[in-house]
Amino acid sequence: xxxxxxxxxxxxxxxxxxxxxxxxxxxxxxxxxxxxxxxxxxxxxxxxxxxxxxxxxxxxxxxxxxxxxxxxxxxxxxxxxxxxxxxxxx
Numbered sequence: 001x002x003x004x005x006x007x008x009x010x011x012x013x014x015x016x017x018x019x020x021x022x023x024x025x026x027x028x029x030x031x032x033x034x035x036x037x038x039x040x041x042x043x044x045x046x047x048x049x050x051x052x053x054x055x056x057x058x059x060x061x062x063x064x065x066x067x068x069x070x071x072x073x074x075x076x077x078x079x080x081x082x083x084x085x086x087x088x089x090x
Contacts, residue, residue, distance in 0.1 A: 006031040006059045013051055032081045035059055045086050056089035
């Protein structure tokens with residue numbers, strides 16, 4: 001799958017034990033709004049202080065297959081956003 005870019009405003013950041021969740025208010029409401037950053041990307045973004053609530057950012061991501069387990073209907077395939085890069089907008 002190809003890389004897509006979401007432009008939006010950071011609404012919420014949760015960062016703990018090397019995992020960061022970022023929620024955006026995307027310019028296009030159809031775009032994903034919650035992203036997980038881990039590993040080297042999370043470390044780079046945290047050290048550069050790129051993210052702050054209210055900041056405008058661009059998030060590059062790939063849609064990757066992801067199994068979802070529903071207690072009523074069982075497993076199903078879905079897509080999730082695998083973040084490739086985060087940078088200030090502009």
